[in-house]
Amino acid sequence: MPSVRFRLNGVELEIDADPDRSLLDILRGHLGMTGPHFGCGAGECGACNVIVGDRAISACDTPLWSVADKDVTTIEGLGTSERPHPLQRAFIAEQALQCGYCVSGILISAAALLKRNPSPTSREVKEALDRNLCRCGSHNRMVRAVLRAAEEMAAG
Numbered sequence: 001m002p003s004v005r006f007r008l009n010g011v012e013l014e015i016d017a018d019p020d021r022s023l024l025d026i027l028r029g030h031l032g033m034t035g036p037h038f039g040c041g042a043g044e045c046g047a048c049n050v051i052v053g054d055r056a057i058s059a060c061d062t063p064l065w066s067v068a069d070k071d072v073t074t075i076e077g078l079g080t081s082e083r084p085h086p087l088q089r090a091f092i093a094e095q096a097l098q099c100g101y102c103v104s105g106i107l108i109s110a111a112a113l114l115k116r117n118p119s120p121t122s123r124e125v126k127e128a129l130d131r132n133l134c135r136c137g138s139h140n141r142m143v144r145a146v147l148r149a150a151e152e153m154a155a156g
Contacts, residue, residue: 006067008033009077019065024048026064027074035075035104039133046132049105050074056105056112056128075104078111087111090149091142098136106132110146119150 003016008031017026027033027050036059039047043058050059051073079085087107090096097103106129113120113128120128125146129139 024059046105056109086149090145094145096141096145
């Protein structure tokens with residue numbers, strides 16, 4: 001079986017697996033990462049989003065081979081309970097989560113946006129989160145949380 005090397009949350013990995021398997025399958029099944037969720041299986045809902053480079057991508061329809069020699073970040077690599085990422089703190093402060101199923105993908109989409117654009121407008125945040133489905137109706141609070149995190153990150 002061929003192996004694929006990539007960095008997951010800053011750790012160099014070499015995975016012996018079918019390179020055509022989905023990244024989500026490898027992350028959840030092989031590596032035990034539970035943050036990226038299986039939602040639609042078609043790259044349409046954002047529940048499985050991870051960051052590759054500086055972009056949020058859906059891991060459910062991304063083949064393992066496509067992340068060879070790249071940096072992959074899951075929600076587990078965003079922050080810790082001891083040192084949460086500013087986005088995680090802002091989502092808590094703004095009460096921007098309900099059931100939680102979509103939140104890891106939304107946080108990842110927001111983190112990718114802030115990597116590319118540290119001072120987004122409300123419209124840019126909405127556009128970045130547009131592909132993330134949330135049925136709980138927390139979108140306005142999520143946008144406020146992302147803007148709050150951007151301000152915190154800019155302040156240092």
